[in-house]
Amino acid sequence: MRHEDPTSHSSAPSPPLLEIRGLDLDFGTPRGRVHALRNISLNVPAAQVVGIVGESGSGKSTLAYTVMGLLPQNAVVTAGNILFEGRDLLEMPSQTRRNLLGNRLSMIFQDPMTALNPVRTIEGQMIDIQHHEKISRSEKRSLAIQMLHRVGIPDPQSRMGGYPHHFSGGMRQRICIAMALLVKPALLIADEPTTALDATLEVQIIHLLKDLQKEIGCSVLFVSHHLGAVAELCDRVAVMYAGEVVEQGGVRDIFHNPAHPYTRALLECDPGRIRQKTRTLPTIRGEVPNLLGSKEGCIFQPRCPQAFGRCTQDTPIEYRIGVEQAARCHLLNEKGLVSR
């Protein structure tokens, strides 16, 4: 187990905590194979927060579940590696991989209303998830109380005997966060943790996550379609479109100097960033493509305002822009056509 000083990582590059390389994943459906993830390469450095943004159906949640190994039966990884702490999760015996869950890896889910078991008490569930720890039940209980207190559950001592339906949605998501961090993971995967909450709660939860991440020093893979939340919380951002990472880089680069036309379109559509009064909300024309069968050329080409001849023929490779930023777009190769 490596322990890294969270302040030193940027100057001395060490191997990332999570390294996804060339990952391809298919879903077998009655109508054929859906290529849900294609050639995904992504790093999560230690003690950093990496955001994954994209529209619904872009594969961002699938990617999160792939790392956790919680995919449905019809999902098949056809290529690639997922290295976590230097070991390939996909090559591991299933028992070894399961031992990482709730231990080195943990997860926060999208819908707090259904994420907790309705017939077990909060206390029971929080003691159960510490099954990797060799400590007594009462110690587990007091750790759980501390954590509930930390995430802002009032009077945790008496309230933890209650069932999930005794708590509001925001409280339940706090409990889920408490559970995910109680096991002191090296990597926390948060799958749209604020999507089901209203706006004021969302801000509170984001701040809570940010504080706790700093305190514990874990890495976070933060999946969201809310750009504001990503900008607030993340160090790095990967933009996903139709099962591909089309652009990734530092949070400032992505938000201030987006290189891929899709990223730019996404930023323009974010209601939080629209400054001037307008009667029509900007949208990206067209629809997310159907991922059945094989496609030629750039996946974004049918919707891209700047598409040209080459885009229909070749799949663009990842072009580097600066130290951290990279995007899959032919425009980057044809210098001078990259415009703002």
Next chain:
Amino acid sequence: MASVETTRPETNVAIGPGLQQFRKNRLGMLGAALVTLITAIAIFAPLMIMHDPVRIMVGPRLADPSLHYLLGTDQLGRDTFSRIIMGSRIPLLVAFVSLGSSLAVGLVLGLIAGFGPRWLDNLLVLFFDTIRSFPGIIFALAMVALLGPSLASVILVIAITSMPIYARVVRTQTEALRSSEYVAAERSMGAGTTRILAVHVLPNVIGPLLILVSMDVPAVIAVEAGLSFLGMGVRPPTPDWGAILNDGFNYIDKAPWLVIAGGIPIVLATLGFTFLGEALREIFDPKLRKDL
């Protein structure tokens, strides 16, 4: 999405792809084969029998199976094989008539409950629940005690006891459709209740209902055979599977082939109709049972 869609809920029965799926369902195919066989036997029964099924002493009493009496003879010297062949007619007749009439009544009452005023709905639902809370066979026995054992009593009893389920399903579906957007849209365009019922509710309700009926056929066959087994069904000497089983039961130690021969057609018929019904439900309406 640009506008609020008022799509029509899909009718559950889509015949084309369903048929292909059905071919792949081996149990369903087995059921269909059994049902076809039994129906064919019932239709062509007079051509298949070897002896008069009701005449007594066509052979010796309780004779062993032989080439002349394929399944032996009963205590009155009647040919068991011929009785079983002719006995296929009663269960199918009972199933057809009783379920047909209970379907018709259930449909009407269900539509009334679903589309009528609230108080009538509550009253009818209470009535349905009451009938359902009677234990089926025991209620049937009580009725037979009153009406006297006969084919007509059996049909009436089965029709009454199976009606509430159909009525409830129709009511639930009707109620759901009544509050749906497309019916509201129709109403706003001035469509009357009759038109809405005929054009929108009926086609949506009839599919699930027919599947339910097909699943009730084996139960009806079992009840009919059961009542005859208790001597409360068709009157002797009419050949009937349950009656044959009952005759054989009294001689179970001397002539075991009689109960074996009497039971197997009941088993095959109930299995055949069950497999067929299950397959139909699986293909057309997997969630149907949850409505009940």
Next chain:
Amino acid sequence: MWLYLLKRLALAIAIIAIAVTLLFLMIRAVPGDPAAILLGPRATPEMKAQLHHQMGLDKPLVVQITTFFGGLLRGDLGFDVFGQKPVADIVFEQLPYTIELVLFSIFWAVVVAVPLGCYSAMRRNSLVDQVVGVVAVATLAIPSFVMAVYALLFFAVTLRWLPAIGAGDGFWDGLVHLILPGFAIGIGWVGYISRLVRASMLEVLGENHIRMARAFGISEWRIVARYAMPLAILPTVTILGVGIAWLLSSAVFIEVVFARPGIGALIVNAVTARNYPVVMGAVLVTTILIVAATTLSDLINAFLDPRTREKL
């Protein structure tokens, strides 16, 4: 809690009251005079009139029904003119045999079916699952009396392993006498409950909180036993209540086949003899049993789920 109980109780009482009235009206509506049927063709008008009076048939219908309900409240189900005994005595003499048969059948069916259903859900589409699926549908389809006759033929007549008839004396003998009848009734239930448990287990295993438990590496065994089972069992509890009706119906045949005493046999005999007061009393008691069982299973169900428990 009390409000809910009261509501359920009121509904149960309403259903029983309607059932009684319906039965009552049916008996009276039948063409022919019950007294005449009881006495046979050689009865004199005086005998009929006397029996009419004895059975209360000479009073107006409303009075008859009120009298019956009044008696019912005092536990009086009427008088059996044939046996010269109160109907309640006859019915309650037979009732324990039927209850013991029904409870025994439910017990063994649940003990076998619940693990079978769980296993089928966990190893979905495995060979075991598919075989259990087909056998389940088959055993459910085959009428219990055919099953009973074949079980009797095979185990009692041919192999002579188990007793064929009666209810036995004492605990062990009684238990041995329950095996074949219990098998014949319960086997269809094994199929039904195992499929039901499988279906609800599959549904629960697909829920978000199960995925969350898996995300914490909790063992699959523990997830099924502690996280899924308490939820997956709820539909089965409901069905068990409703199923009492089904079992009581089967018990009629089983008691006749195995010559066991019980409510079913009592009803069959009373129907054959056209002994209306006994038919009426026995049907009424079974109806009450069924309504009570359904209500009870709903209450247990509500109690098992903490979300509804507090609303009770």
